[in-house]
Structure formats: structure tokens, C-alpha cells
Amino acid sequence: MTTFTDTERSVRFERLQLTFNQFHQRASGRAKTIFLVAVVLASSGLISPPLALVAGLIYGLTLAHPYQAESKQLAKFLLQASVVLLGFGMNLGQVMRAGGAGFLYTATGISLTLALGWISGRLIKVPQRQSFLISAGTAICGGSAIAALGPVMSASEEEMAVSLGIVFVLNSVALIFFPLIGNALHLTQTQFGLWAALAIHDTSSVVGASAKYGNLALAVGTTVKLARALWIVPLSLVTAAVNRRRNANTSQSKASIQWPWFILFFSVAAILNTYVPVFSIFYPALNRLGKAGLIVTLFLIGSGINKQTLGRVGARPLIQGIALWVVVALASLAAITEGLVHL
Template identity: 45%
Template sequence: MKIFNHNTTLQKFFFIAMSIVCLTPFVSSPIALLLGFGLALIIGNPFEKYLHHYIHLLLQISIVGLGFGLKLNEALQAGKTGFILTIISISTIMILGYFLGKFFKLERPLSYLISVGTAICGGSAIAATSPIIKPSTKQISLALAIIFTLNSIALFVYPAIGHWLHLSQEQFGLWCAIGIHDTSSVVGAASKYGNEALKVATTVKLARALWIIPVSLLTMFIFKNKESKIKIPWFIGYFIMAILLNTYFPFFDQFSSVITVLAKSGLNLTLFFIGSTLSLQTLKAIGLKPLGIAIFLWVFISVGSLLFIMN
């Protein structure tokens, strides 16, 4: 029950105040997500219609900032480690998602969006392939709601399992990058686990995000739509540029730690915004069949990648 339905000024005050709190080092990534969801549940979100654009922009800026905390050799090593696992996981999830969609007679566009969101990078992959397969607005909303809900759960579950299994920083970072859908939750969970985990997770996940390009081309062939344009995640190029500047220009050493701290704060604010866009109405609208398929794919990739990494 929202308590400030008729007082927009109070809503805005509390929302801005909590946004500032999420920028402090006292708030972790999972807590920022919870605060956003709780605040939206109690008082509503007065900025909801504006936030979706800023969520993507803030996430991209934060990711680029994290690049200043990496050296080129670290990035190459992490990318090399996750390359084979990325290929195996993407192809497996896309094939499995196709057959599950057929078996449960789920609408083809919705089934495809869930599969590509799970296989590559959550909301970004859904946004990239939607103009190609032309799903209904409801199908896009459902796919995003499912992916963001599972992302929110992963933000809490993954670090707990990682500590329980005594995963190393590198193991956990790689597992996050493969098993969690969206980049924001990947980086959020990894940052909670440790700095080394964050470096591995960020690099592998962004390398994984580049698979949007070949998968979009394949999608155009499958859905026979040659008129659509492919959305390329250009910000990954800026992330690579940040790594190169931090590696080859000692001048940036004196600023890199500050930039990294600011980037982590920006990520927390991003997760707060994401949490504030979730609602009980959205969650109630999710059907059992699409949710069941999404959970199965997520558990499959989570368990499968974890066993692969541990062995």
C-alpha cells in the first residue's frame, strides 16, 4: 500500500534521498536493489517513466569506469578463460530454450527472448533482438520482468553459494559472468565477493555481450527479417579504451582507484533504479509457463557452468 499517493513532492524527496544513500560505501549492491524495490512498493516511483533510459546510460558509464581498475594482461587472461565456456553455454541455452518453447507451446517470440536473455546478457540481448523478431509489447515486458526478477534473486544467491563452496575469486567471477543474465547483476554480485572476482566477471561478461552481434545476425536469418538493424554495444569499446589507458599511461594510476570507487557507486545507483522499476503488478503478470522455462534455463546454466568451473 503506497502511503504517499497524493504527495508527489514527498515521493521525490524520499526517492532522491535514498538515491544519495545508495552512492555511499555503506550500501552494497544487493541492498541497493532491495531499497529500490521496497521504496517503490511503499511510496511509489515518481520518476519511473524517465528511469529506463538513465538505467542503461548509468550502467554503461559505470562499466567504462571499472575498466580503469584493470590492466590489459588481466583482461586478456580473463577473456581467454571464459571463451570456451561462453560458446558452450550460449549455444546450449539457445538450443534448449527452443525445444522447451516448442514442448510447452510457448509463443515463439517470447520463448526466443527468454532464451537469448538467459544465454547472453539479459535486458541488453532482449533489447537488441526485439526489433528483429518483432514481438508484442506484452511479450517484451514479460521477458524483461522474468529476467530482472531472476537477476535480483541471483544477486543474493550467488555470493552465498560462492562462500559456501569456498570458490576462489577467479572461479566466482567466471561463474557470475556465465550464470547471471544481466551485466548489472553480474558486476553487483562480483563486487560483493571481491575485487579480483569483479575484474574477471566484468571482462568475461562484456566479452560475452559481444555475442549479441552474431546472435542478432542468426536471428535475422531465423525470423527472415533482413530489414532490421543490429544494435551493437559500442560502450564495450570505451571499456577496452579505459583498460588500455590504465595499462599504457602511468598518468592514470593516480586516478584509477578513485574512478573505480565512483564506478561501483554508480553501479549501486543503477541497481537501486532497477529495483524501483519492479512492481508487484509486473510480477503477478508473469505466467507459469514462461517463468518455468526461464527458471529451468537459469538453473541449468548456473549448475552446469559451476560444475565445469569447479572441475
């Protein structure tokens, strides 16, 4: 049996430690390179928002994040800035015309969805903030609503990532099956556009599904969905006020309750895009910049999730998101085919 002196053991340990440090440095270098390349790729607009989130999740679950703190700070800023810039793609004239025709059932549908989300969240025992983000995303405008409300509620990265992930998965399902269902039920283009706007989470997916069905369906679906997206503004303000009041007499400082000032700038951007055409040459570029920023944000949020944080979330939010979406889709379809909801 070979024996080693203390000096030999010390030398061997130092060599082993050196080898480990070299391996760690190489792995860290690769992780940094992959991270930076992914951020550049996301900002280029060459990948879709769902793919950016999935890529971020794969990165966070397989590699040690070299910029964890910096990524969180950047994601928070980009999320709010992107929401503001998305306002430059909203024409309030079209939105108001579509929204005015369906104001009552839009308000009713959003209220009922939020109430059903609250009930289902309590029944399935989904954490309150997570449940509200999923419910708001289902009720209003998917990822945009979650992006706007997350900072207001001080939602964690895992809460944001899971909510966004659920929305994007269901968007993909809707893109495939909604046109098939519409054709099978012989929905008119107006009926299908209205159903898509009421039941599909994100505007981009509403556009995709409606475009497959026809030009009229596309026009109806886009305008009604944009009208619903405006409800992000009052819901964000109400949410901030409720949070502030709820925490007024607790140990949480009022200063820590975030007011959604970026929603005000979002509204200003929409007003400029609609009523100040003198700078209209810049608005499409700003809107595209907002979309690119949101894609980068999704990668950053996903990259901040690791196995430990994902394990704490569990399957309950996914169950709630699917159940809530199915109920909303079926109820809105029944209301449209029975003539209870129409334009």
C-alpha cells in the same frame, strides 16, 4: 433523514475534493522526498546492488512514482555509462592469460548455456527477450551482461528488473552454499576458483565466495570470471546484428535497432586501464563511479515496476533462471572434478 440543498451538496463536494487534493499533494511530496533520498543513498555506495534493486521494487510497488518518465530516461543513460566506466577496472593482461588457458571450454560453456536457455525458454514459454537476458546473465557475467544487452535488445523495465532480480537472488544463494559444497567435496582452491567463475553469475559474488575459500581460489576465480566478462563485447555485437537483420524487412525501422556503441567505449576503457598507465591515478575512481552508477540504475529500474507490470511477467522467468543455473552449476562441477576442465 437529513436532506441537503444543491448548494450544500456542491459545498460539501468541493470540501471533499479539496481534502483529497491536499492528501494527494502530501503523499506526492513524501514520494518525491523518499525517491530523492533513495537516489542519493544509492549513489553513495553505502548499499549493495541487490539491496538497491529491492528498495526500488518496494518503492514502485507501494508508492506512486512522481518522476516516471524522467527516471526511465536517466536509467537508460546511466546503465550504458556505468558499463563503460566498469571497463576501467579490467586488466586485459590478466584477463587474456586466464582466458587463453580456457578459451575453448569458455566458448563451449557459453554456447551450451545460451542454447540450453533458448530451449528451456521455449519449453517454459518465457518471452524471447526475457529468456535471452536470463540465459546471457547465466552464461557470462550476470548483471553486467544483462545491463549491456538490455539496451541492445530494447528490453522493457520489467524484463530488466526481473532478470536482474533473479541473478541477484541466485548470487546470494551461491555466496552461502558454494564454499560449503566446495569444502564438503574437498575441492582444491584452483578447482573451487574455477567452479565459482563458471557457475556464479556476478564477478562480485565470485570474489566473495572465492575469498572465503582461499587466496588462490580468489586469484583463479577473479581472473577467469573477468575473461568470461569480455564475451559481453562479441555477444552484444552479434545480438545487435541479428536484431537488425531480423527487423530489416519488417515495419520496425532500422533506426530503432540500437547498436551497442557503449560496448566500444567499454573496450576502450579496458585498453586504457591496461596499456596507458599515465592516467592510472584516475582509473580506480572512474571504476568506482561506474559501480555507483550501476547501483543507482538498479534502484531506478526497480522503482519503475508496479503491480500491474510485475503481474504481467509471472513466475516462468524465475523457474527458467533457477533451472538453468542449477544445470550449469552441476555440469561445471562434474567437469572440473572429473578433470575435463582445468587450468
